[in-house]
Amino acid sequence: MTSDQDATGRTPQAGSAATQMKDRTVVALILSALSLVVAVTGPIWSPKIYGDPGSAQFMVLGVAQLRPALLSNEPFRNELTLVRGMMPSQPDVNQALDTLAAYADKGVPTLPELQASFVNCANAIVLNDVVGTNSSGFDRAVISAAAALRLHALAHWLNDTRPASTIAWEAKTHLDTGDLAGASAALGKLTGAPAKVAQPWLSAVQSRIAADQVLELLETVAQSHVGMSAQRS
Numbered sequence: 138m139t140s141d142q143d144a145t146g147r148t149p150q151a152g153s154a155a156t157q158m159k160d161r162t163v164v165a166l167i168l169s170a171l172s173l174v175v176a177v178t179g180p181i182w183s184p185k186i187y188g189d190p191g192s193a194q195f196m197v198l199g200v201a202q203l204r205p206a207l208l209s210n211e212p213f214r215n216e217l218t219l220v221r222g223m224m225p226s227q228p229d230v231n232q233a234l235d236t237l238a239a240y241a242d243k244g245v246p247t248l249p250e251l252q253a254s255f256v257n258c259a260n261a262i263v264l265n266d267v268v269g270t271n272s273s274g275f276d277r278a279v280i281s282a283a284a285a286l287r288l289h290a291l292a293h294w295l296n297d298t299r300p301a302s303t304i305a306w307e308a309k310t311h312l313d314t315g316d317l318a319g320a321s322a323a324l325g326k327l328t329g330a331p332a333k334v335a336q337p338w339l340s341a342v343q344s345r346i347a348a349d350q351v352l353e354l355l356e357t358v359a360q361s362h363v364g365m366s367a368q369r370s
Contacts, residue, residue, distance in 0.1 A: 193362035
């Protein structure tokens, strides 16, 4: 045995490493035990410290987390589940949450996205009105090139009075000011083939309108509960 070894034949460095490993193991076991205690007893003591999960403060926080998810065209299933557990169970709230659930896994398009995608929608409406359903391949190629030049705007500039063109421009006028309801109502006047062309974009607009309305309702409900809590305190 050398001077650097103890009675067991280990060096001081090896003994120190073993001691540190033992200490880390003990700490890990203690933390695991504490986590288990917190998980089991949390429902008992957390309301006394943080307040009832259904309280007004939690409602406001839940809606505040949902808002950016709704405004970013990202899935929001987790945020919606959180809010659903905090909001009061009443008919208008339940219906609003069910409406949002239909879009939770794919998100809701934003106003700028809808404004950008309307260009293709409007061109398709105008082009469909021009060529009908029996155009040749050459006609479709020429019109596709015209679509890249924003034919819907050109048609308006040339005082095109055909119903579909007029309606498309009316919708664009509303959309440019952020009036999604007005744009939706305008395109709702379309009939026949142009109406089918516009339907996908209309569905996207209606999802944004519904999301905005639900968000406003949830914020109103949460704030009203904050007011009631303040009056009781």
